[in-house]
Each structure stands twice: as structure tokens, then as C-alpha cells.
Amino acid sequence: MRAIATLLLCAMGGFPMSPVESHLDRQLKTWQRRLGMDDWRLTIRLVRQNDLDKNTWGNAEWDPKGKTGTISVLDPVDYNLRGADLRLDMECTIVHELVHMQVAPFDAPDENVREDVVNHIMTALLNRACPN
Numbered sequence: 551m552r553a554i555a556t557l558l559l560c561a562m563g564g565f566p567m568s569p570v571e572s573h574l575d576r577q578l579k580t581w582q583r584r585l586g587m588d589d590w591r592l593t594i595r596l597v598r599q600n601d602l603d604k605n606t607w608g609n610a611e612w613d614p615k616g617k618t619g620t621i622s623v624l625d626p627v628d629y630n631l632r633g634a635d636l637r638l639d640m641e642c643t644i645v646h647e648l649v650h651m652q653v654a655p656f657d658a659p660d661e662n663v664r665e666d667v668v669n670h671i672m673t674a675l676l677n678r679a680c681p682n
């Protein structure tokens with residue numbers, strides 16, 4: 551899950567990214583390369599807790615045909631973590647959502663099964679446990 555909906559302010563181009571968003575965008579590009587998703591046009595945005603499902607830290611919406619999408623990450627303001635743990639956990643969300651996009655064609659109908667699969671792959675890619 552780690553995930554929710556959209557506003558697309560950054561995608562509109564009229565709004566400069568905050569330093570945190572720029573950092574996340576660089577991480578997103580790095581992970582896209584690593585996962586062979588260079589040809590996807592993905593944007594990242596920070597969202598408040600109200601915009602996310604309870605107990606989630608992010609969300610994604612994507613169009614597999616157009617290879618476009620938006621990854622929403624919980625704003626640090628609403629986070630339960632600080633410092634290095636916060637930065638790592640936000641990266642975990644990016645990887646988690648990218649894995650969702652990649653495994654979507656094989657998705658199990660059961661959401662818990664899907665989340666388990668995605669979290670196992672995410673942890674393997676990051677090679678360490680995520681704080682949340």
C-alpha cells in the first residue's frame with residue numbers, strides 16, 4: 551500500500567520542487583534506472599497524511615500503457631521518523647511503489663498477498679529493513 555491519489559502540481563511544470571522533492575526525484579530516477587524503468591515518465595510529490603490511507607506512507611497511480619505515473623510520498627511534517635531513518639523510509643516508499651508497478655501484471659487478488667510480495671522484493675533491493 552504505502553500509497554494514494556493525485557494532484558499533479560509538479561507535473562504541470564509551474565511549481566518548483568522543494569529541496570525534499572528534488573532529493574526524492576533524484577532517488578526516483580536512480581531507482582528507475584536500476585529497475586529498467588528509464589522509459590517511464592514518473593513524477594514524485596509530497597502529500598499530507600489526510601491524503602493517504604491510514605497507516606500508509608505513500609501511494610502510486612500509473613498507466614502501464616503510457617508508462618506514466620505519480621508516486622506520492624508522505625510529507626516529512628507528518629512522519630513518525632526523523633533524520634536518516636526518515637530519509638531511508640522515504641526511499642523505501644519509492645522502491646515499494648516502483649515494485650508495485652513492475653509486478654502489477656502478476657498481482658494477486660488478495661491485497662495482503664500483494665503487499666507481502668512487494669515488501670519482500672523491496673527489502674531485497676534495498677538490502678536492509680525499512681524503518682516503518
Ligand SMILES: [Zn+2]
Binds near residue numbers: 650
Ligand atoms: Zn503497497
